[in-house]
Amino acid sequence: MKTFSFLLSIILIFTLTGCSSLNDYTESDETALISALGFKMKDKSLTLFAETVSKKDTDEKIILTVSGENVKDCITALKKKAGLKIILSHCGAVALCTDMAKEDIKEILAFLAESYDIPLGSYIIYGDPESLFKAKGLKERQIGYEIITVCRKTDKDSRLFKVMRSNNFSFPTFTVSGEICMLKDGLWTVQ
Amino acid sequence: MDGTVKLSIKEVSLSTLFFVGNSIINLPFAIHLESSIFGFLAAAILSLPLLLAYNGSLPFKNKFLAVAFCLYALFCGIAAFRNFVTFCDKIILPEIPLFFPTVLFLGLIWFTLKFKDKVLLKLSLVLGVLSIASVLVLFLINLNNSSLKLILPKDLPTLKGTAFQSASYMGMSFFEGIILLTFFKDKSKKAALNGFALCCILLFVCLVSTLALFGYNLTAMLSYPYAAGMSVISFGDKFSRMEGLSYLLYFSCTLIKTAVCVKTAGKVFAFHFAKAKKYFFPAVFFIFAAVSTLTDVFGGAPFIYVAPFFIIPPLLFALISKRFRLR
Numbered sequence: 001m002k003t004f005s006f007l008l009s010i011i012l013i014f015t016l017t018g019c020s021s022l023n024d025y026t027e028s029d030e031t032a033l034i035s036a037l038g039f040k041m042k043d044k045s046l047t048l049f050a051e052t053v054s055k056k057d058t059d060e061k062i063i064l065t066v067s068g069e070n071v072k073d074c075i076t077a078l079k080k081k082a083g084l085k086i087i088l089s090h091c092g093a094v095a096l097c098t099d100m101a102k103e104d105i106k107e108i109l110a111f112l113a114e115s116y117d118i119p120l121g122s123y124i125i126y127g128d129p130e131s132l133f134k135a136k137g138l139k140e141r142q143i144g145y146e147i148i149t150v151c152r153k154t155d156k157d158s159r160l161f162k163v164m165r166s167n168n169f170s171f172p173t174f175t176v177s178g179e180i181c182m183l184k185d186g187l188w189t190v191q
Numbered sequence: 192m193d194g195t196v197k198l199s200i201k202e203v204s205l206s207t208l209f210f211v212g213n214s215i216i217n218l219p220f221a222i223h224l225e226s227s228i229f230g231f232l233a234a235a236i237l238s239l240p241l242l243l244a245y246n247g248s249l250p251f252k253n254k255f256l257a258v259a260f261c262l263y264a265l266f267c268g269i270a271a272f273r274n275f276v277t278f279c280d281k282i283i284l285p286e287i288p289l290f291f292p293t294v295l296f297l298g299l300i301w302f303t304l305k306f307k308d309k310v311l312l313k314l315s316l317v318l319g320v321l322s323i324a325s326v327l328v329l330f331l332i333n334l335n336n337s338s339l340k341l342i343l344p345k346d347l348p349t350l351k352g353t354a355f356q357s358a359s360y361m362g363m364s365f366f367e368g369i370i371l372l373t374f375f376k377d378k379s380k381k382a383a384l385n386g387f388a389l390c391c392i393l394l395f396v397c398l399v400s401t402l403a404l405f406g407y408n409l410t411a412m413l414s415y416p417y418a419a420g421m422s423v424i425s426f427g428d429k430f431s432r433m434e435g436l437s438y439l440l441y442f443s444c445t446l447i448k449t450a451v452c453v454k455t456a457g458k459v460f461a462f463h464f465a466k467a468k469k470y471f472f473p474a475v476f477f478i479f480a481a482v483s484t485l486t487d488v489f490g491g492a493p494f495i496y497v498a499p500f501f502i503i504p505p506l507l508f509a510l511i512s513k514r515f516r517l518r
Contacts, residue, residue, distance in 0.1 A: 110412065113409060114413070116419075120423050165341060165408070165409045
């Protein structure tokens with residue numbers, strides 16, 4: 001009885017501290033792991049691009065695209081469109097299109113910072129998500145993770161929490177050159 | 192206590208976890224955040240006389256006081272319990288009904304209450320050492336991301352802000368120490384006060400590390416500031432989002448606090464109402480389950496409205512203690 005009680009308590013502790021949870025048991029086919037998010041203004045509406053992690057190396061990369069009036073609408077639409085359980089906690093980078101106004105960028109970043117799902121350690125970069133997410137990385141298959149690898153080597157730290165606390169919207173700029181995602185020299189700052 | 196337990200590190204550990212309690216989950220509150228450091232220090236200083244004045248055996252002297260104390264202890268217990276269950280419901284187990292984390296956590300409390308006090312003390316020692324180690328190690332690891340400049344507020348702390356922030360620490364943590372003193376029946380007051388001092392150090396480290404990491408503006412935007420602080424820690428390329436370690440602290444402190452609240456209320460009730468004592472725990476568990484699943488407790492209410500329920504009873508108990516002593 002003592003052993004049973006002990007084992008039962010251990011299972012309960014693990015369940016309540018996130019080591020194992022009753023709801024997280026989902027087949028990998030039922031989930032979409034997001035490795036990068038991108039935002040672009042199109043015809044006065046916000047478009048969200050989400051790069052998903054491929055299940056196998058041979059699989060074609062899926063990029064989900066949704067539009068909405070604001071970030072919240074876009075995230076809600078993304079969850080609906082995917083038809084899968086969206087996991088944002090592995091998002092490595094957020095790409096912002098350079099034509100966005102500072103106020104829009106502020107709004108997007110504030111929403112991401114408040115949302116517990118999206119890591120505060122995600123790297124914020126400038127670049128066109130539409131073309132970036134279709135490109136290839138030199139080291140990583142996922143552009144979100146390629147951006148992390150590249151950004152860790154730069155002097156500038158553009159992780160979400162550092163951007164939000166300093167209120168300095170100066171990020172590394174990425175571009176596509178010959179199908180390869182590359183870091184552009186210098187930083188681009190919103191005026 | 193059983194009467195045989197002497198002042199020990201286990202009691203200090205239990206006291207520390209009890210004092211930290213659920214306050215670590217939500218505090219500092221976003222309102223008047225610039226005054227949080229001053230508020231915290233003021234709360235720590237102002238709480239000490241109350242803890243010194245309170246007589247731990249007071250609820251055992253009078254039936255009316257016993258009932259009032261039981262209600263207060265259960266109120267604090269359910270507040271801590273629901274706070275962690277809400278956190279579980281939002282973050283750890285978001286897609287299953289609230290009833291399940293409620294039952295799981297109640298199951299664990301039942302498990303801790305089944306055994307004698309010394310089992311709870313041993314459990315506190317294990318959880319306490321792990322929790323203190325995790326806070327200190329994660330604080331040191333996060334130093335390279337932190338900036339001391341961010342701790343300096345742009346504006347001077349206001350009296351109103353300091354009062355609000357200190358009320359939040361007193362109400363949700365320090366003043367509830369009277370339950371712990373009753374649990375110890377004043378025999379281990381020294382251990383409780385040592386635990387209080389350790390709790391102050393731990394909470395201060397958590398507060399300063401969070402503010403030095405995020406600054407005031409970003410901290411105010413976060414629902415769970417300490418866990419968010421842990422989430423930016425990464426070890427190399429493979430290990431990131433270490434907030435799981437903060438869940439251990441949340442869990443340990445809330446479990447110990449709730450268990451001590453319920454156990455102390457049970458002891459006081461059993462002392463005065465021996466015939467009805469067998470109904471006490473089943474009734475309490477039923478009430479906890481019902482209140483947690485059917486109501487939001489006071490999740491949506493601003494803290495200022497619920498603060499009197501946390502702050503006034505301990506003040507009255509401390510005043511009555513002084514009167515009893517004079518007699």
